[in-house]
Amino acid sequence: MTDPNRYAAPILARACQKRLEQAGAAPQDAAQTVRALLHGSMLGTDSHGVRLIGYYADMLENGGVNRHPDRHFVRTAPATGRYDADFGLAHAASYDAMDHAVALARQSGIGAVTVHRSTHYGAGGAYALPAAEQGFVALVLSNSDPAVALAGGRGAFHGTNPIAMAAPVRGRRPWLLDMATSSIPFNRVKLFRSLGLTLDPDVALDEEGHPTRDAHRARVLQPLGGTAFGHKGAALAGVVTILSAILSGADPDPVMASTSDAQTGRARQNVGHIMLAIDPARFIGQEAFESEMDRYLALLHESPGTEAAHPPRAPGDIEWAHFDARSEHGIPVDPDTERFLGLSPRSE
Amino acid sequence: MTDPNRYAAPILARACQKRLEQAGAAPQDAAQTVRALLHGSMLGTDSHGVRLIGYYADMLENGGVNRHPDRHFVRTAPATGRYDADFGLAHAASYDAMDHAVALARQSGIGAVTVHRSTHYGAGGAYALPAAEQGFVALVLSNSDPAVALAGGRGAFHGTNPIAMAAPVRGRRPWLLDMATSSIPFNRVKLFRSLGLTLDPDVALDEEGHPTRDAHRARVLQPLGGTAFGHKGAALAGVVTILSAILSGADPDPVMASTSDAQTGRARQNVGHIMLAIDPARFIGQEAFESEMDRYLALLHESPGTEAAHPPRAPGDIEWAHFDARSEHGIPVDPDTERFLGLSPRSE
Numbered sequence: 001m002t003d004p005n006r007y008a009a010p011i012l013a014r015a016c017q018k019r020l021e022q023a024g025a026a027p028q029d030a031a032q033t034v035r036a037l038l039h040g041s042m043l044g045t046d047s048h049g050v051r052l053i054g055y056y057a058d059m060l061e062n063g064g065v066n067r068h069p070d071r072h073f074v075r076t077a078p079a080t081g082r083y084d085a086d087f088g089l090a091h092a093a094s095y096d097a098m099d100h101a102v103a104l105a106r107q108s109g110i111g112a113v114t115v116h117r118s119t120h121y122g123a124g125g126a127y128a129l130p131a132a133e134q135g136f137v138a139l140v141l142s143n144s145d146p147a148v149a150l151a152g153g154r155g156a157f158h159g160t161n162p163i164a165m166a167a168p169v170r171g172r173r174p175w176l177l178d179m180a181t182s183s184i185p186f187n188r189v190k191l192f193r194s195l196g197l198t199l200d201p202d203v204a205l206d207e208e209g210h211p212t213r214d215a216h217r218a219r220v221l222q223p224l225g226g227t228a229f230g231h232k233g234a235a236l237a238g239v240v241t242i243l244s245a246i247l248s249g250a251d252p253d254p255v256m257a258s259t260s261d262a263q264t265g266r267a268r269q270n271v272g273h274i275m276l277a278i279d280p281a282r283f284i285g286q287e288a289f290e291s292e293m294d295r296y297l298a299l300l301h302e303s304p305g306t307e308a309a310h311p312p313r314a315p316g317d318i319e320w321a322h323f324d325a326r327s328e329h330g331i332p333v334d335p336d337t338e339r340f341l342g343l344s345p346r347s348e
Numbered sequence: 349m350t351d352p353n354r355y356a357a358p359i360l361a362r363a364c365q366k367r368l369e370q371a372g373a374a375p376q377d378a379a380q381t382v383r384a385l386l387h388g389s390m391l392g393t394d395s396h397g398v399r400l401i402g403y404y405a406d407m408l409e410n411g412g413v414n415r416h417p418d419r420h421f422v423r424t425a426p427a428t429g430r431y432d433a434d435f436g437l438a439h440a441a442s443y444d445a446m447d448h449a450v451a452l453a454r455q456s457g458i459g460a461v462t463v464h465r466s467t468h469y470g471a472g473g474a475y476a477l478p479a480a481e482q483g484f485v486a487l488v489l490s491n492s493d494p495a496v497a498l499a500g501g502r503g504a505f506h507g508t509n510p511i512a513m514a515a516p517v518r519g520r521r522p523w524l525l526d527m528a529t530s531s532i533p534f535n536r537v538k539l540f541r542s543l544g545l546t547l548d549p550d551v552a553l554d555e556e557g558h559p560t561r562d563a564h565r566a567r568v569l570q571p572l573g574g575t576a577f578g579h580k581g582a583a584l585a586g587v588v589t590i591l592s593a594i595l596s597g598a599d600p601d602p603v604m605a606s607t608s609d610a611q612t613g614r615a616r617q618n619v620g621h622i623m624l625a626i627d628p629a630r631f632i633g634q635e636a637f638e639s640e641m642d643r644y645l646a647l648l649h650e651s652p653g654t655e656a657a658h659p660p661r662a663p664g665d666i667e668w669a670h671f672d673a674r675s676e677h678g679i680p681v682d683p684d685t686e687r688f689l690g691l692s693p694r695s696e
Binding site: 076077078079080082107108109110111112114116137150151152153154155157163165167175177179183200201205208209210224225226228229231232233234235236238239241242243246247248249252254255278279280282283284288289292293295296299300303304305306307310311312313314315 | 424425426427428430455456457458459460462464485498499500501502503505511513515523525527531548549553556557558572573574576577579580581582583584586587589590591594595596597600602603626627628630631632636637640641643644647648651652653654655658659660661662663
């Protein structure tokens with residue numbers, strides 16, 4: 001196995017932009033999708049990076065995503081609003097909805113914008129980060145199609161329902177969390193199948209609803225917490241369903257069409273998100289907040305690890321290290337995606 | 349082992365009220381503490397029920413809690429405010445802060461109130477529930493003194509940092525979540541010591557920071573997710589620290605004085621909370637929200653369980669079943685608490 005070829009971000013951005021426009025996306029929408037894909041790729045979240053380009057192209061070409069959405073935002077109160085994404089690329093809608101949440105928070109201290117009739121938005125951290133870079137604490141939730149069992153359940157009920165949050169820190173890049181409420185994504189099950197590896201205990205169930213470590217027998221994910229404490233992971237998935245889908249008017253996860261049906265154009269998914277922005281200036285104060293965040297992270301990094309060589313890390317630490325490495329050495333691209341984008345190392 | 353004696357809620361309420369007033373609490377503050385303790389006891393959360401009466405009496409008598417707090421609320425923007433609890437009993441401050449959050453949400457669609465200079469508030473669900481009963485979605489977070497390791501850490505860093513949420517449901521009692529971001533509370537470690545039981549895997553660490561199932565060797569809790577996925581539980585604990593303590597100006601958990609130091613009056617804890625109320629009427633609409641919640645819960649209850657006899661449950665299901673049983677048969681009280689409250693079955 002040779003190392004994958006690496007490409008500079010602008011090369012990948014141009015290739016992805018071209019491919020999305022070929023698939024029928026408006027240039028300005030495609031640009032927001034590219035921005036979100038590069039967020040994933042630069043931060044090392046390759047599952048939600050440029051690898052997804054083929055998926056979004058399929059969605060555009062087969063009708064799972066509306067190529068000509070008529071998006072609109074309605075403010076409903078001093079601190080709230082609803083955003084109708086009209087089934088277009090979710091990235092453009094999500095960046096826009098977070099901009100509205102930040103504008104509401106500037107005026108009202110906190111802003112909450114739900115997004116309905118949306119599609120797959122990739123990595124939620126992409127939308128939390130710009131708000132943190134403007135000094136706000138941002139929380140971003142989305143539901144998704146059923147993939148995760150309930151505690152004691154045997155079939156897929158909730159989506160992987162990720163929770164993303166970003167917060168500004170004095171003199172550092174933002175604290176940045178982006179996690180599914182399952183222990184692992186289903187993509188890891190597929191990866192382990194192809195590599196012949198054994199799954200961690202308590203991450204997946206077989207056809208009969210029993211825990212299995214055999215990736216080939218795994219049919220559904222377990223919620224974070226596994227067999228003994230999966231009621232907590234399932235409850236967190238429910239928090240996400242309620243705030244992103246039920247509150248917005250999107251499809252609750254258990255009734256959402258599957259991603260494969262959306263990708264082949266057999267059905268549309270009405271995905272829901274919520275964007276929350278909080279202005280620290282209306283609480284402890286902007287400067288005090290950012291310096292307390294810095295102190296908290298310093299305490300965290302100084303706290304003793306079980307192994308001296310591996311000190312504890314905060315959410316975002318690994319991601320920002322990837323960002324630095326990939327800024328210098330480029331983004332590794334798997335051969336399928338390379339081919340799909342028509343790239344070759346000589347094209348740089 | 350005989351079954352504990354059971355008492356009707358009003359009997360316990362009177363006894364707790366009397367004991368808190370004896371310890372120096374103002375009658376109206378004591379009444380709010382009693383309300384929160386009875387919430388825990390009626391819903392079967394005995395760890396946060398009347399069993400805590402001795403702890404709060406100690407805190408009042410030894411100075412860990414201010415007997416004469418000068419609490420005040422300042423509105424800072426159309427949707428936000430700060431609440432200074434002045435180290436009094438946290439229950440009075442927390443109910444009051446949630447009332448303010450609901451009032452802000454009525455006007456602005458969402459309301460966020462942080463509470464600082466507070467103390468131990470018991471079960472966060474106590475403050476989320478009244479908001480849901482008025483039709484709001486409510487989220488309540490609090491930090492606490494260090495008890496839980498970081499992923500890869502060997503000492504206590506975060507508190508058990510619970511997440512509580514409640515949401516109204518058409519024709520049913522509210523969806524109600526109240527969970528620590530650790531797998532178990534430290535009280536369970538103590539209980540397992542006294543019962544000679546073996547802990548679940550991946551819930552606690554020994555002196556050297558290695559996982560242990562021996563309750564006697566357990567020194568610190570692991571975050572939800574255990575050894576393999578504890579980075580997720582630790583990240584959730586961080587979400588709570590940031591929103592409840594750093595945003596409010598309270599002590600971040602790693603520097604908070606220990607509960608035993610507070611209980612004996614050697615130090616005060618500056619605990620932080622955040623109360624969020626969201627008005628569904630400003631999103632999908634009140635009726636649509638509540639009926640979608642009902643549909644979501646119906647789907648959940650109908651979904652197949654691994655064992656036919658144990659269908660999947662939603663957050664709150666077990667708690668409301670306890671509520672019904674205890675409304676009929678009374679609340680079981682352990683002998684120590686019974687003695688402390690001066691109760692005997694004949695006193696009914």
